[in-house]
Amino acid sequence: MTINVGKVAMVPITSIRVGERARQEMGDLQELESSLKSSGLIQPLAVCEDGDEYLLLAGERRYMVLLANQTMEVPVRIYDKGLTELEIRIIEKAENFYRKDMEYYEYDSLVLEIHRLQQEVHGVSAPGPGHSGHKLKDTAEMFGVTDASISTAIKRAEAREAFPELFEKCKTQKDAVTILKKMDEAVVKDTIARKIERDKERGESTLTKLANCFVLGDFFEGAKKIPDGVIHLVEIDPPYAIELQKAKKSEGESIYQQNQYNEVDVRNYDRFIIKTLNECYRVMSDHSWLILWFAPEPWFEFMHSALETTGFQTTRMCGIWTKPSGQSKRPEMHLANSYEMFFYAWKGRPALNKAGRSNIFNYFPVPPQNKTHPTERPIELMQEIYDTFAFPGSRVFIPFLGSGNGLIAAHNLGMSPIGFELSKGYRDSFLVKVHGMR
Numbered sequence: 001m002t003i004n005v006g007k008v009a010m011v012p013i014t015s016i017r018v019g020e021r022a023r024q025e026m027g028d029l030q031e032l033e034s035s036l037k038s039s040g041l042i043q044p045l046a047v048c049e050d051g052d053e054y055l056l057l058a059g060e061r062r063y064m065v066l067l068a069n070q071t072m073e074v075p076v077r078i079y080d081k082g083l084t085e086l087e088i089r090i091i092e093k094a095e096n097f098y099r100k101d102m103e104y105y106e107y108d109s110l111v112l113e114i115h116r117l118q119q120e121v122h123g124v125s126a127p128g129p130g131h132s133g134h135k136l137k138d139t140a141e142m143f144g145v146t147d148a149s150i151s152t153a154i155k156r157a158e159a160r161e162a163f164p165e166l167f168e169k170c171k172t173q174k175d176a177v178t179i180l181k182k183m184d185e186a187v188v189k190d191t192i193a194r195k196i197e198r199d200k201e202r203g204e205s206t207l208t209k210l211a212n213c214f215v216l217g218d219f220f221e222g223a224k225k226i227p228d229g230v231i232h233l234v235e236i237d238p239p240y241a242i243e244l245q246k247a248k249k250s251e252g253e254s255i256y257q258q259n260q261y262n263e264v265d266v267r268n269y270d271r272f273i274i275k276t277l278n279e280c281y282r283v284m285s286d287h288s289w290l291i292l293w294f295a296p297e298p299w300f301e302f303m304h305s306a307l308e309t310t311g312f313q314t315t316r317m318c319g320i321w322t323k324p325s326g327q328s329k330r331p332e333m334h335l336a337n338s339y340e341m342f343f344y345a346w347k348g349r350p351a352l353n354k355a356g357r358s359n360i361f362n363y364f365p366v367p368p369q370n371k372t373h374p375t376e377r378p379i380e381l382m383q384e385i386y387d388t389f390a391f392p393g394s395r396v397f398i399p400f401l402g403s404g405n406g407l408i409a410a411h412n413l414g415m416s417p418i419g420f421e422l423s424k425g426y427r428d429s430f431l432v433k434v435h436g437m438r
Helices: 029-039 060-068 085-098 104-122 136-143 147-162 173-182 185-200 206-212 219-225 244-250 255-260 266-283 296-309 379-389 405-412 424-436
Strands: 007-012 045-050 053-058 073-079 214-216 231-236 284-294 319-327 337-347 360-362 395-398 416-421
Touching: 029 060, 053 060, 053 073, 104 136, 104 147, 104 173, 136 147, 147 173, 206 405, 206 424, 214 424, 219 266, 219 416, 231 266, 231 379, 266 284, 266 296, 284 296, 284 379, 296 337, 360 379, 379 405, 395 405, 405 416, 405 424
Parallel strands: 045 073, 214 416, 231 284, 231 395, 319 360, 395 416
Antiparallel strands: 007 073, 045 053, 284 337, 319 337
16 A cells, blocks of 8 residues: 655745645644744644645644744655545544644544545455555554554554543543453443444445354254355364363453353263264255364363264374463472364265365464453464365355354355354454454
């Protein structure tokens, strides 16, 4: 993406024309004059060519002070003529980043507004490579800051828009960050998710279609509406029946994540898995693949047997996701576990998209502070797994969506995904994530 930064030059102040867009209230010009005399003009005025003159785009207060002090020539940043109204607004807003008297919340609001304006000009970028449109990364590049800085500023601004009363007593950015941490994450996500739901009614964008692939509801009920033999790849990440909530609590997972996780009673786990596999086998096409994540201790033998019982063919040589580091509840006795396993099984005689690929998948896990689900896997890992077993255009079915990263992975590969999830909080997190990909 090419960013119009203009060219800097010295021009006579009398050649600058103040148009109708000029502000009416100039504020305290005496204080500004004192600042200019002590520190000089830090940021040039912003103008665009207008015949033999220049039209002032931003910096009117500085222009008024310089004019009153009979300054003959002033530094300006000159933009090409023919700017659209939106582009002029963007320049006017962006120029405010260089004000030294800006409050933190003004900065946040400007980041959000400029990001939205750029999306109006260039369009909203769909997730995945090769898509045009404006992204967070583009906004960060405009102002020479990190993606994380822009993302954080936008989150603060959106939270302030949703709950202005909570930020009334915040005097510093640190205060605002503290409020964000204290706020109920579920409430924030629910508010943003409601906004996205309203946006859906205005048109079917690519991101809206992706959001619609995340179905809030019970898999066993929803799957009844799927015809027989239409799915090319199924990825099952079921509850593990290993008291994951207690394990994740010890690993520092948030209470918010723990409370949403739907575990299955170990006494009913065998029936739950058999019922799941039977339903998946029904909707799968004649030659299709199934991915089944599981806890090898204690479920390896049962899962292998369950696959064969329900009609699948498989192998005991599993797919392995390896991680750079591991964890152990009893490090004095047990080696740290740094991998996860999945059975890959098939119906009929399907062919791999990546014939001969290794069964080892080396990918970093999602950092704990970035997780929206306790068993969330990185999108890059899921893309590689899906791309190994299925082709572009394949229909992908994910019975237990969790974070929804599988939907994004399939979408990025040009596949058609759909899945189900019981917890509204996870769906809200997914919608926020898709919203942030704009």
